[in-house]
């Protein structure tokens with residue numbers, strides 16, 4: 001028996017050693033003499049597409065990867081978002097939708113190689129470019145993406161967790177990963193810190209071994225390549241349709257005289273911002289320039305091939321402040337919902353000129369369902385639910401504390417103070433509002449502040465009244481020098497000539513509270529010191545319980561107060577709907593509502609803002625649905641419910657079988673809460689170039 005055990009142990013150890021070492025006969029490298037990649041010693045060119053596992057429900061990873069393979073790709077490219085995998089310092093999550101190993105195995109099993117981009121910074125229209133916001137706790141001036149020990153220390157700790165997970169999936173070790181990117185367009189960042197890049201290079205080699213092909217990506221011009229490239233990291237470039245590939249590759253050659261030509265991001269579409277036209281790139285233009293690239297025998301990755309969705313709060317923003325919407329459709333060859341488009345067919349036809357496509361068609365779009373209208377009901381205001389949303393109670397501080405210093409990363413906060421002096425038409429100024437503030441005085445709406453302006457409003461108040469500011473984090477800047485994008489209220493608040501002090505600051509954990517938020521009677525908020533009796537009354541209501549028994553449940557029967565302008569206290573609305581047969585993908589049409597967060601069966605679908613557009617519907621993947629469903633809206637500004645000129649028939653949402661992400665946008669400043677967003681043809685190419693150039 002002992003001998004058998006010994007044998008088993010020895011065999012196990014041997015397998016472990018083998019896993020960490022090169023798999024016999026497999027190699028991926030660069031042939032500098034012949035300007036090509038070599039895969040198992042043979043010249044190799046990749047034709048790749050970007051897909052982000054963090055933006056696609058795990059239940060659909062295989063569907064998307066199969067479609068990408070069928071379209072003719074031999075590789076995919078994906079980012080690894082640090083802030084997903086280390087949500088709190090030292091707390092790691094590589095499970096469920098964050099199970100990167102499962103994703104890599106699936107890509108490998110689908111016949112796709114992988115170009116991995118683990119950052120630590122990734123840009124990607126992702127909150128703070130993938131960096132965790134807790135880096136800024138007690139250190140808002142941390143020099144991100146540099147040798148600053150305050151930054152590099154956490155980088156080392158995180159990479160010590162991530163990179164050993166990656167190593168077995170390297171091509172040389174039997175996995176699909178052929179190349180690994182270090183940082184991301186580092187040459188575009190102001191720090192230009194070669195020590196930082198060298199540190200990352202050594203760190204990656206330390207964990208992944210000396211044989212892995214490490215590379216960088218930057219724009220194709222000297223201005224960025226100067227700071228983005230160092231020895232030992234293969235220089236690649238990125239550019240979209242409209243840029244002459246030969247010219248762009250000349251830029252690469254200046255910094256990488258030998259080796260394969262590589263475009264790591266060939267843009268098939270482009271990113272969106274709330275309030276600006278949905279980006280569109282003509283499919284024929286994409287095809288024409290893709291063909292030029294392939295004719296040069298360059299390797300290319302199409303960014304994005306499947307864009308997906310910024311579920312939850314994870315969208316980023318561009319400066320000075322333009323947050324990106326929930327949909328990351330990107331006008332990509334596969335839609336946000338994974339549906340093949342004409343652009344995919346056109347691209348496939350080009351690829352077919354350079355490599356054999358797999359047999360068989362690209363799988364069709366998954367079925368979509370229209371579940372119709374759902375009646376919504378007002379449940380409570382955010383102020384009614386403070387004990388549930390902030391179970392630890394407020395932090396009291398003389399002056400406002402940032403979201404990061406409250407050890408919160410995403411979502412919403414409440415800043416509350418009791419006025420100590422009367423004010424008549426005095427200016428309430430909140431220059432540090434990050435990003436939108438919903439102001440109430442004794443639970444009566446008093447206006448909305450925005451970091452894009454206005455950041456102040458006139459207030460008339462009595463001493464003793466309670467000033468509330470619900471603050472929304474709309475997503476952290478993910479590109480450029482201002483990625484230190486702290487949230488909450490980051491500077492003092494003044495009323496007239498007085499600086500307001502003695503704040504009660506609440507982190508609002510909606511996602512955590514949701515499962516039980518409405519399953520018990522709503523306890524109207526009473527401030528800790530009892531200064532805020534509930535304004536609207538609670539009626540004893542008998543309501544039909546789920547099991548048909550009458551149950552006694554307190555329920556606020558009134559709508560929250562609204563200002564003359566129609567603004568309401570941020571409030572929760574719920575609805576339920578049944579699905580008889582197998583749930584399918586659907587799209588939640590939010591027209592008629594203003595701005596907020598939507599949840600179905602506790603899953604955070606993301607942000608809605610139909611009065612801004614261009615996105616009107618939210619993608620609801622089938623995996624979120626079941627036979628009995630509930631929907632919760634956290635409406636920040638104004639609902640269509642019980643408005644004077646409308647009946648409850650308007651207090652609905654609708655699940656439809658098609659997306660609307662390209663609605664006409666027009667500045668809604670001054671318009672109050674009636675969505676005029678309508679469907680329209682996407683704008684011309686130059687419209688979103690203006691977006692990018694600001």
Ligand SMILES: CCCCNC(=S)N1C[C@H](O)[C@@H](O)[C@@H](O)[C@H]1CO
Nearest residue numbers: 122123124125184185271318479692
């Ligand atoms: C408006 C500035 C956009 C800068 N980002 C650029 S050029 N991009 C390059 C970047 O590497 C990638 O992550 C994406 O962010 C992409 C845009 O989709």
